[in-house]
Amino acid sequence: MILPWQTQVWEDLVKRQQTAGLPHALMFTGISGIGKHQLSLYTAEWLLCQRAKTESLSQPCGSCHSCQLWKAGSHPDFMICQPEDNSRQIRIDSIRKVNEFLAQTPQISHCQVVILKPVEVMNTNAANALLKTLEEPAGESFLLLEAERFGSVLPTIRSRCQRLQLQAPTEAEALAWLQQQGVNDTDAHSALRYNPGAPLAAKRWLEQDAGSQQQAWVNQFRQWTLDAAPLEQLVSAWNKLEIEDVIHWFNTALADALKTQLGVTSEQLVYQQLLPELLSGAMLDSSKLITLQRKVQEVQGNLMSGVSHYNKQLLLESLLLDWQATIRRHPVS
Template sequence: MLEPVRKPAPWHQPGWQRLTAQQDFAHAYLFTGQPGCGKRRFASAFAAFLMCDTPDAGVACDACRSCQLRLAGSHPDLLMLEPEEEGKAIRVDAVRQLVDFISQTSQQGGRKVVVLQPAEAMNVNAANALLKSLEEPSAETYLLLVSDQPSRLLPTIRSRCRVQPLNLPGADEAAAWLTEQLPDRSTDDCALLLQMAGGAPLRALSLAQVDALAQREKVVEGIKALLKGQAAPSKLAEQWNPVPIELLLDWFCAWTLDLLKLQQQASDAAVSADMDKVLGYMAKKLDVAKLLAWQDWLLEHRRLFASKANLNRVLFLEKALVQWKNLLERR
């Protein structure tokens, strides 16, 4: 759903000021950046700004009739287009609805705005249907596309949009912002959340809201027990059932990368704070060829889960844990 916000994240303020200070706006924008960097918030605030009757200092007033309709989720000239279910495709019928929306006269007599996210979720037919709207723009109608993976979009779509990359904040700014949002969390907790989120503050905040730290602690303790021979892979696979598979895959991919860096004695080897001893021990014992083979297997299964392949979660985790433990067994 479209967040009812009127300002972007603080670290995007310079780009926001340049954008809203313009006199003429592009018909279509493509906001890109790492998941959790704040691009959806940026697009939401820009949609609010475009639709506001009396924007103040570059932000929506939240008081005019147009803003009140938007805040109530009932503005007839604002269309939010996203997959019906998370991870599913945006299909051609939904984009045809967008085309019909664009062709109609504004019901409030002002601008019309469409926010489409994530844009890469469009299947081929949907993307081709969108091209017509991009090629024949309607006056005072704006398309705001949001994408984590712009390379998956048709080149013809990207070329018809004004691309606005949105970066992550610096480490210090990210930590300060997250600490402010989570006053009950320790500095170490916030640092770990940011590490888990790849430095993306909004992603880190969402992880805190689903209690990912407690889930992570359970998983780390399970890994330690596995390597000590105190827990069986099948038992851990069942115990980890409440943990989202996306988080487990992210953590194992990050730990694998840390192991590779430690093996190569890379200068940027940044070991996970809660796994430093475990990974340091494993890096001294494992076989590099087996580690590379494991990484290939893990990345392939991460791709399969991302594409919603019909995989048995418990069997996958059990096999993954067997392979993880076997990394320490020399040939």
């Protein structure tokens, strides 16, 4: 199903396929939680549909043999390539499977479709193994690639794909969609504040009760900032959390801190009450704050790309101490 904010993108894709045809390799890009994977799955189902091709349908028919196999999750002409075996990277063995798959003749449909996600976590060997397939596609086949960080995709891959940049929905569209999913207005607003522009991420955030875990993190962060908890206590608590979540929340808090430096109102902050409360009677060292945010963003990028393995405890200790170093208390008169 096409999400409401994807209607125009879908219409453009259909028109293009029915006139000039879609490129062999199409890359869907955009932030997490806006429906990239849903769109690529729907595109794959439509491309594989036997009637959509012959009758120029703008959506999968849902009844042909191909569509029935799709619904059963056993379509022989479709493949998803993503990190395997608890790895954060797509490795060369996975790409070799893709190349072998595309070298075969379609069994049911007139084409084969592979979804590769997220493309930015392919390591260099895997990317090199994919290049020949991108340059010399076998038969009528389609590669649908998904990327959240287009700039992190290797240039050799970017240059061989046509990019489709997906825009985040407006706040009104995101709220309306969440309410259609049965989310009440208060929860919808709250979830979107922590997941701006990303209604699917907001829905998962609510379903997984991530807000409770996030609030616990905020409370612990507050204690550390106010010198009300020892370093060992916080690191012990944060060590039990997913490091990607901790780094994401930390980066959000730092972004809020930079906004306070610019004098924005609390309504424009993600953690609306946290920093104004914490920094009363204190100020931030701007240069250290910027340096820290760059460090956190680098860590976040490395984690997302799967290229680095951090000692979790040492990393958390370092970031917490760096944060304390940005705070300058006003002397008590």
